[in-house]
Amino acid sequence: MEPVRSRPVETAPVEIADHRRLVMSLAPEPAVVEMPLERCLGLVSARPLTARLAVPPFTNSAMDGFAVRLEDVRDATPGHPVRLPVAGDIPAGSPAAEPLEAGTAMRIMTGAPMPVGADAVVKVEQTDHAPGITSPPAEVAIFEAPEPGANVRRCGEDLQIGDPVLEAGRVLDGPCLAAAASVGHGLLAVRPTPRIGVISTGSELSGAGQELAAGSIPDSNGVLLAGLVADAGAVVTEQARVPDDPARLREVITGWDVDLVITAGGISAGAYEVVRQGLPELTFHKVAQQPGGPQGAGVVGATPVIALPGNPVSVYVSFHVYARPLIAALRGLAAEPPMVRAGAGAAWRSPAAKTQFMPVRWEDGTAVPVHRLGSKSHLVASLPLVEGLAVVPAGVDAVAPGDALDVLVTRGGIQ
Ligand SMILES: Nc1nc2c(c(=O)[nH]1)N[C@H]1C(S)=C(S)[C@@H](COP(=O)(O)OP(=O)(O)OC[C@H]3O[C@@H](n4cnc5c(N)ncnc54)[C@H](O)[C@@H]3O)O[C@H]1N2
Numbered sequence: 001m002e003p004v005r006s007r008p009v010e011t012a013p014v015e016i017a018d019h020r021r022l023v024m025s026l027a028p029e030p031a032v033v034e035m036p037l038e039r040c041l042g043l044v045s046a047r048p049l050t051a052r053l054a055v056p057p058f059t060n061s062a063m064d065g066f067a068v069r070l071e072d073v074r075d076a077t078p079g080h081p082v083r084l085p086v087a088g089d090i091p092a093g094s095p096a097a098e099p100l101e102a103g104t105a106m107r108i109m110t111g112a113p114m115p116v117g118a119d120a121v122v123k124v125e126q127t128d129h130a131p132g133i134t135s136p137p138a139e140v141a142i143f144e145a146p147e148p149g150a151n152v153r154r155c156g157e158d159l160q161i162g163d164p165v166l167e168a169g170r171v172l173d174g175p176c177l178a179a180a181a182s183v184g185h186g187l188l189a190v191r192p193t194p195r196i197g198v199i200s201t202g203s204e205l206s207g208a209g210q211e212l213a214a215g216s217i218p219d220s221n222g223v224l225l226a227g228l229v230a231d232a233g234a235v236v237t238e239q240a241r242v243p244d245d246p247a248r249l250r251e252v253i254t255g256w257d258v259d260l261v262i263t264a265g266g267i268s269a270g271a272y273e274v275v276r277q278g279l280p281e282l283t284f285h286k287v288a289q290q291p292g293g294p295q296g297a298g299v300v301g302a303t304p305v306i307a308l309p310g311n312p313v314s315v316y317v318s319f320h321v322y323a324r325p326l327i328a329a330l331r332g333l334a335a336e337p338p339m340v341r342a343g344a345g346a347a348w349r350s351p352a353a354k355t356q357f358m359p360v361r362w363e364d365g366t367a368v369p370v371h372r373l374g375s376k377s378h379l380v381a382s383l384p385l386v387e388g389l390a391v392v393p394a395g396v397d398a399v400a401p402g403d404a405l406d407v408l409v410t411r412g413g414i415q
Pocket residue numbers: 200201202204205217218219220221222264265266267268269270273291292293294308309310311312314377
């Protein structure tokens with residue numbers, strides 16, 4: 001292949017914040033769609049939700065037992081139980097047809113509507129009726145005088161109709177969906193899941209497990225990015241491996257209907273920089289960081305594209321620093337990366353002219369580099385150990401044990 005002369009690499013590196021601004025400027029306001037609640041797990045709410053039903057929606061029993069009128073059982077004790085005829089049986093889901101008459105009790109199950117006129121429930125254990133699956137007795141002995149409202153869950157005591165339930169911009173997990181369903185919602189206004197196209201570039205790439213030709217390497221960035229995209233709450237709907245052929249790259253991207261394309265490789269100073277050459281409308285520059293120095297971003301047609309460097313650790317770092325916040329914004333979420341402050345658990349070197357993102361794991365609450373070779377960007381096999389990226393600011397050339405650092409959490413929390 002003929003070497004192609006591409007635009008020269010800018011010599012002065014740009015700041016991380018500048019590239020971040022460029023990347024974040026690519027996120028359009030995400031759409032709003034109405035979806036059945038059962039299909040909203042993991043999506044982000046687009047509008048605040050208020051209660052259409054009270055919780056509980058009707059006054060009901062908190063226990064299996066007997067619904068009573070207080071005045072009938074005021075004198076009940078274990079030694080002198082009060083005996084009442086049982087006028088009805090109320091399973092959950094079946095309101096009593098009649099009010100509770102004075103001088104009677106009704107057997108009632110947990111969650112069943114309280115009969116009109118009853119003001120407390122005596123648990124079955126405080127009666128002479130055996131708990132379990134039996135038919136209701138003709139008469140029950142009550143051993144205890146209940147407090148007013150004992151074992152009764154009042155309509156609306158959790159939440160009233162019109163009360164706020166969930167804010168917009170919330171990731172809908174099981175508890176959120178439970179609350180939304182309970183207050184009467186079957187359809188939710190959500191942001192659609194961003195559809196991502198992933199491209200690994202390079203003529204040296206082979207499929208996983210394939211026999212390697214001389215100079216070839218397995219494509220690890222493709223699966224790495226697919227996994228990171230899924231972790232970030234988006235879905236890879238298109239994926240390709242493209243050789244060093246700029247026209248082919250362009251053809252692949254322009255044929256996709258996705259919300260974001262993420263490429264890896266082909267953007268630095270080499271002679272065969274397929275992304276730099278194939279997508280000249282992107283902005284390419286070096287960012288003052290290590291790993292992940294070379295970066296590109298822009299729009300091809302109407303599709304946002306971010307171009308990450310090819311080294312796998314650079315992909316990992318660039319994804320967490322730039323792609324993840326962009327995907328968060330596409331999902332309708334606030335985009336701040338999750339940072340914690342932690343002490344360094346070892347000594348290491350850092351390039352003074354750049355911000356270093358050191359891949360670390362937690363050891364007794366301190367951040368320790370996962371590999372003895374530090375932040376070198378080809379150390380793909382140690383990525384499974386990485387729990388965070390310790391941020392060593394520019395101007396610092398050495399980290400000592402105990403130094404306080406920001407750590408971008410990439411897996412779980414501090415341990
Ligand atoms: N003269 C210069 N050379 C390089 C510079 C520079 O500033 N001047 N920057 C270096 C840095 S830093 C990085 S990072 C890389 C970025 O290069 P590219 O984005 O163009 O990536 P490639 O050259 O295509 O690949 C780099 C490296 O990663 C391997 N790779 C690529 N794709 C995959 C994949 N899908 N799976 C696994 N490994 C992959 C590739 O074989 C290379 O070893 O440039 C430096 N060079």
